[in-house]
Amino acid sequence: MSEEHFSTEKRVLMAMRKTLAKIIRDLTPSDSALRYPLSDETVEDVKKCFDLISARERELAQAAGIDVRDRPHFVDEPRTTNVVPIQGLKTKD
Template identity: 75%
Template sequence: MSEEQFSTERRILMAMRKTLGGIIRDLTPSDAATRYPLSDATVEDVKKCFDLIAARERELAQAAGVSEERPHFIDEVSTPKVVSIAGLKKRD
């Protein structure tokens, strides 16, 4: 699979995930007294779709050599800095 196909498939998966998420947000009642409009079977099917999308996104990331695609803060340290205790000296 070429890089362009990876990119296109990734964009399709992202669009599907965002669209499904938007539909669920729009259909979710704002108060607990209102009945949820989707059947339990449909909710389970949507969950399975999210699982399949996530699994394929992981496969594409692994094939591209990306270890993790988790969000991070800009000021977050990307690699831990190990400090040797032996190198610490008591200051007078």
């Protein structure tokens, strides 16, 4: 598959995920006393859709060589690694 196909498919998946999330957010009653408008079967189907979207996004990321476990880091977040410059090391004679 071409890079353009991956890009288009990735955009489609993102749009579908965001649209589904917005629909669920709009349909969720703000008052807990109100009845949820979707049936249990529909809720399960939406969850399955989210699972399929996530699985395909992981496949696309792996095909592109992206580690899906990578997470963003804050600039002021403490580092968990310490880089030591090789130039400062001396050999034993």
